[in-house]
Amino acid sequence: MNTPIRSFQVAVAGLDLLHHTRLKLACSLLLSERMDVAVRAWDGTPADVVVVHVDHADSRSVLADANAAGMATLRVSRRAQQALDGLLPHGATVRDFNRQVRHLLGAAAATPMHEARSDAGTAATPLLLQLADASGPAQLHLLQRGAMWLLLDTHTRSIALPAHITLADVCAQLDATSWSAQVMDPADFQHQYAYRLPQRQSLEALYFALAQHRPALLPSAPASLQLRHWPDLTAAEVPNAWLPAIARLHAGAYTVDTLAPHCRLPRATMVSLFSAASACGLALSPESALPSVSSRAPGAGRATAGETPFLLRLARRFGLGLSRGHAA
Missing domain, CATH: 3.40.50.2300 (Response regulator)
Structure with a gap:
């Protein structure tokens, strides 16, 4: 990379x-x-x-x-x-x-010009994420640092980027203190900046990129969660090893400690994935008892059989060679 x-x-x-x-x-x-x-x-x-x-x-x-x-x-x-x-x-x-x-x-x-700290000594929330989480009417925010420009659209929950910039590039300097921002009129943006920022990425994709590259910028992970829907990102934007975990979270609720060993992912990686899903608003976080991968209640065999085709369909969608033995 x-x-x-x-x-x-x-x-x-x-x-x-x-x-x-x-x-x-x-x-x-x-x-x-x-x-x-x-x-x-x-x-x-x-x-x-x-x-x-x-x-x-x-x-x-x-x-x-x-x-x-x-x-x-x-x-x-x-x-x-x-x-x-x-x-x-x-x-x-x-x-x-x-x-x-x-x-x-x-x-x-x-040295940390880009590792800003708050007065309390904890990591300060990057300006882009502050604006993304702010309440109020939907707006266009044009952000700039040095030669990097990006647009946050709080209505579509997306960011616009130059064609050559990747989400990894954004993550690398997201917490710099020298970002500036201005609210843009949609017509002014189309006339002055749209041609410079032809690439569109969802905020969900940005949060999952943070889970890969800058997990320290994410908030604490919930103890358990279930995904509201499949994250708005492509298979190329997350490691292949994450896809079975995302698929299971899409199908049902799990805890970090239950899902990490089952998917053979480090616990820290699973925590980052849970944090990203929660930060971008995908977590349902049900209060009911959660299924256990290692030991299920009677009738769990039927649920497992139902999950297996689901995982296989996702595997085919993303070009993975996932056998039924691995999916179950």
């Missing part, structure tokens, strides 16, 4: 046209390393790296603000004789900028 594309923002203060052009070219070359970098003017808002020419009149205040906010900085100075970590001489080449920005963004990705 390819490494997800990561989107970053580089803010600039005080660079002349030549250095600004070299920096932009250096950043564009990072796309080959699956780093999508947007270069913009410094406006005081969060960025992954702030590039400042120290001869600029406001350089001291810019650096002070960036350092106070914990942002990585790259200084350009006429007094520098050679490139050092976080420092480039005036006249730095595209290669010089490329090396420094790559290094600083690598450090930024490894």
Whole structure:
């Protein structure tokens, strides 16, 4: 599997046209390393790296603000004789900028600008998920971070993405603190942004992608659940090993500890699957007693026989070679 594309923002203060052009070219070359970098003017808002020419009149205040906010900085100075970590001489080449920005963004990705914590010390809910769970009238929310754009449609419970972006890419930076959002008029979105975001994915698919790639962002799993309906995703969007578990949850209610050993999945994986189903509103969570896979009440043989064709139909639908022995 390819490494997800990561989107970053580089803010600039005080660079002349030549250095600004070299920096932009250096950043564009990072796309080959699956780093999508947007270069913009410094406006005081969060960025992954702030590039400042120290001869600029406001350089001291810019650096002070960036350092106070914990942002990585790259200084350009006429007094520098050679490139050092976080420092480039005036006249730095595209290669010089490329090396420094790559290094600083690598450090930024490894340190938690994107691992935001709340005051209570628990993981903060990503902005996209906050908007998805918010009550109120259905709206279109245009979200942006660096070069990544996406649209949340709370009416259709879906997100629109650029054609080259996968749900794994979204999961990789979903909890970054530098996302911005604005409510869009449907006509304005169609006119200005629809062509940029031709791909549609359901929120259910996003939550199940989180179960694979970022389970820590999901809420706690319920003790038991049954699926209201089959999740709105394709077989390619979940591991094949998950399909029998999803099929059983679609057919009836189970606990994590009952279903995990039966489907030969790690308990942590099953917890993530339960969390995803619950978070996207698929869980029925019945209060009645739940069936046990290992020991069933009298008459359970008839239920098992009824489940077997159901699983086989799902197996054929998703191209799996599931025998009756495995399905039962």
